[in-house]
Amino acid sequence: MKAAQDTQKPDLCPGLLDVESIRKDFPLLARKVHGKPLVYFDNGATSQKPQAVIDALKRYYTEENSNIHRGVHYLSELATSLYEEARKKLRRFVNARRLEEIVFVRGTTEAINLVAQSYGRKFLGAGDEIIVSAMEHHSNIVPWQMLCEQVGARLRVIPINHDGELLLDEFRRLLNQRTKFVSLTHVSNALGTVVPVKEVVKLAHAGGVPVLLDGAQAVPHLPVDVQEIDCDFYAFSGHKMFGPTGVGVLYGRAELLDKMPPYQGGGDMISLVTFEKTHYNVLPYKFEAGTPHIAGGIGLGAAVDYLAGLDWDQVAAHERDLLEYATQAITKIDGLRIIGTAQEKAGVISFVLDHVHAHDVGTILDQEGVAVRAGHHCAMPVMQRFGVPATTRASFAFYNTRAEIDVLVGALHRVLKVFG
């Protein structure tokens, strides 16, 4: 802990993120695992939750629970206004122009499926092309493959270089008259690469092609401004940005959402139903059939409030420091190779060890209280690209410390000892 305390005393260095005080906001970080203090480096899979989010969920179910957009009674009006207040917070969070551009969904996966099935089935046909990249999560590959099967479109893939960076020239080459959609990750979950999304969007828009960005791994690390990026759709999950599981957001440009048919039918997404004809509700409700995850939406709003209270320049500096410190420390380990060495990277380190499989690494680290992800990270094509069956991934959040990285390094030495 010494290094962390020396560098992070807020009164001495006012420019630094006060990590010790932030850690107190996340109750789970104080627990032990296998008798050791938890070192939580699996933030790419899901992040821990601040007390403010946990309190919002508890308060909702204890004092505010009711269905929304329905009752005329007090609680229903209260729940509705809290849920819609959360939508306003999320609009500000990604700087969408209009409130109706914020559609609540279950998560990034559902958001991408929504666009593929609603926009894709209406506007794509036989021979049309959809472009993704070689570093997509399965959730940004499979929905497009399903669409391709349904409408006879074709999936094209932008290759990446050996550092895990997108080859923009190859993207330029792939763009053509048949290109009808581009769907890309903003930050790669397996490699940590930050994709130059503004350039990608500019290139695609020059050919009149809409762009969806998978922001699941971006929103916990960097401020996102959908107007500045100029993308057409932006998808992200609540649980990776310190909010509850089971809720996420699809941002969509209103002009496009307006033209798209509903994704699912049911209550809330209609304005008038007869057996002859149903009139759909206005945006965003047209895409929100059924009772949503009300508590989740409100909890996600609380997460946005929490994030808004942080100094994001400090967060960025702290995460950059963690990444540099960890990169230097673990590359000193014999036989360790980092997969994903892009210039622009978020706090993710994927690595392989000679002669030791990621699962064995994961199990031994776990015994030391260190939680990492071991496997293909739902990005099997990325593993194939780098010729490895699996990697071990340490993914950081702003509440992690240098001292925790020291624990990881110590645990990795134990792996080497077992397999020595």
Add this chain to the structure above:
Amino acid sequence: MSELDDLYQEVILDHNKSPRNFRAIADADHKAEGYNPLCGDQVTIYLKMEDGTIRDISFQGSGCAISKASASLMTAELKGKTAAQAQRLFDSVHQMLTGECDERKEGQGLGKLTILSGVCKFPARVKCASLAWHTVKSALKGEGAPATTE
């Protein structure tokens, strides 16, 4: 500490480092592939049968130390066994890997395979140890579809 030592015993580390029967059988009459979709572990089992007895058995693939050692130990154990004996062994191993750790008994006819008993303390790793066994079962049945641990 001790649970981890139970998992990564010398014999397991040895089979991981120098797996037995780690090769293809060119004229195999049974062959099956197994996948663990959760982690991407992959194994191919080759069998050569004679009068209902396993004359030769081998494997290839990629996976963690547990899955590799388990496959290696399995091939060594199954050579010379009949299909019915192999099936009984599959059941015993499966019980050992998933059953109650406290109640495990030595001498269930598992021989060297009891070395894998440490796995049941690590629920996330049971599928690593059972992948080769699921695959050989499917090879013996001659099932066309690849075996999975799901």
